[in-house]
Amino acid sequence: MTSSITSQKRPHASSRARIQVNASPYQSAVDFSPLDELEHGNASLDLVSIADLLRNSFVYPPHSIYRNVKVAFSGFDPSKDLHDHPSFHFPFGSTRTKLHAPSNDAYSASLTQTYHRLLCDAVKRSLSDMRAPWLLQSGGKDSTSMAIAIAETRPDTTCLTYLGGTEENEVESARSIAKKLGLRHEVLMCDPGRAYDRYLAMLPRMPLLTADFATLSYADLATEVQQHGGDGMVDALGSDHYFGSPLHSKDHMLAMLSRSLRLPSSVFHLPLIKNNFKLCFALATLQMNKFERYFPGSRFSDAEVDALYGWNISAKSRQRMETFRAEIAAADSADVERIIAFTILESPAMGKGMYVAKAMSLRVVYPYCNAPLRDWILHQVPDDQVVGAGGVNKVLIRRHIAEHFNELPYVRTKGSFRFDLRGLARQRFNQVYAFAQQTRAILPGVPRWLETHRHRLDNKYFASKFYLLAVTLPWLLSRMPLHTPNRGREVSTETTLTS
Structure with missing residues (x-):
């Protein structure tokens, strides 16, 4: 097994060209062809975007991992200039x-x-x-409702459920749904090493990068679909934008804990804390602001990101939130704030599927991102059919499922396409450490972080951060120029810092 990814010096005649990609999931397909030349190294890496990935697991839209590429997801007008003064409208x-x-x-x-x-x-x-679609079936409400429609319109579709961990096992739920509907059903068990190898194999063909916590799951799934003759994936994402997702007591508690504090890293190494995921998660929440806590997972703090770079870059990443500040301030409730967060999170949530599908020459579609369906729910469906008493969400979808099943078959709490983070750390630590050594020109502090935390990666809090490095480092290495100085402040013109 190799831990090296070759980076070759190539011409950069087009490295200054400004590129914009319309990645709206409401269109029939996303055209990544303007990035074809960039796949061969003709672009400058954006160091602030790398900081975004480490701080939040995704790049703040409309920015991308490249300095001169902007991506228009929902809320951004692809016909407007998104480079100098990007404007977001919820x-x-x-x-x-x-x-x-x-x-x-x-x-x-x-x-x-x-x-x-x-x-x-x-x-x-x-x-x-x-010709041969595969439904990514989590066993939850959205994919169950989607499966009902697929059984009527495309019964040749295969359902594929991913078992990534033991916290919530939705396989039986998904299997029973497919069987009742007469759909073929397959299960893919997460093998972290296999998934990572599949990701490394496809990353030279991935147009852009996100470190969403299901990116490796999707790399595994897309490879499986292609190997079994599928030509496309059906993803049941997209309904949260207009159905919403009401906040519950846990969400309010996390909002109260979010205080934007700066805690010394030594706190996380105390005997009673270092092996306790819940305590680490709570302490990490103290370091976030309320809006950032809507973003999923455990991520690197601002101080940690600055240490990984060897200089203060986290402030430039945080500054990108100003693009969304006016719309957040105009929100008339915490529930609306959360939907704004979901809209921002469209970038990693749907981007990961778009990027791995492009790498595997597959199509990926999001039927919930259908304008007539969206507009009907926004304008014709009564409020109590969207959110019911006690904050029960997606009442209409629940009714749709209940018409086909005596008991609602989906699990109460689930983890769609979870990934075995601790297993990845156990199986691929040395490989990721080698990538860290090879990318020290950009992130000189990463080897030290890995050395310090090597024996703490059985705690999912630290394993989540390892995952972010595992996804980000090899992609960067495949795009880095050959001659990059050793100090982040003095990166060559191909990786010049931009805000």
């Missing part, structure tokens, strides 16, 4: 029509029928060019 802020449902069963049944018809239309349109 697309779901004032569009929901306040409606109240008549209290009769016939009206509820009519809503469910309309929802089913629109979802079926969205599936047919999305899958029209696919």
Whole structure:
């Protein structure tokens, strides 16, 4: 097994060209062809974007891992210049029509029928060019409702469930759903080493980078789909943007804990803390602001990122939140703030699927990102069919599922496409450490962090940070110029710092 990725010096005639990519999941396909030359090294890496990845697991949109490439996900107008003064407009802020449902069963049944018809239309349109589609089936509400529509419109679809850990096992739920609907069902068990090898094999062909905590799961899934003759993946993401996701007591507690404090790293090494994931997570939350805590996972703190670079860069990453500040301030509730966070998180959540699909020459579609379906829910569905009493979310989707199953088959709490973070650390530490040594020109502090934490990676808090390095370092290495100075402040023109 090799721990080296070759980086070759190449011409950079197009390294100054400004590129914008429309990555909206509401369009039929994303065109990454403007980046084809960049796959061969004709671009400057953006050091602030690398800091974004380590701080939050994704690059703040519309920025990308390249200095001169901007990506328009939801909230950004691809026809506008996103390079100098990017502007974000929350697309779901004032569009929901306040409606109240008549209290009769016939009206509820009519809503469910309309929802089913629109979802079926969205599936047919999305899958029209696919010969052998595979549904990424988590066993949760969204993928269950999607499976019902797929069974009616594309019964040749194969369902694929990923078992990434033991915390929540949704395989039985997903299998029972597929069996009842007459769909073929497959299970892929997470093998961290296999998934990582598959990721390393495809990364030279990945157009952009995100370190979403399911990126390696998707690399594993996409490779499996291709090897079994599939030509596309159906992903049940996208409904949270307009259905929302109400905050519960745990979310409010985490918001109260988020204080933007700076704690000394030695606190996490105390005997009663270093092996306790929940305590580490709580202390990490103290170092975040309330909005950042909406982002998933355990990540590097600002102080840690500065130490990995050897100089203060975290402030430049944090500054990118100013693009979203006005829309966050205009939110009239914490629930709306969270949907704004979901909109920002479209970049990693859907980007990971787009990037690995491109690398494997597959299509990936998001039927929930269908404008007629979205607009009908925003303007025609009563509020109590979106969020019910007690904060029950996606009431309409639950009704749709209940029409086909006597008991709602999905698990109460689940982890869609979880990845075995600790297993990855156990199996691939030396390999990632070698990547760290080879990328010291950009991140000189990473080898030291790995050495210090090598025997603490059984704690998922530290293993999550290892995962971020495992995903980021080899991708950077494959794009780094041959002659990069050893100090982050003086990076060559191919990796010049930009804010």
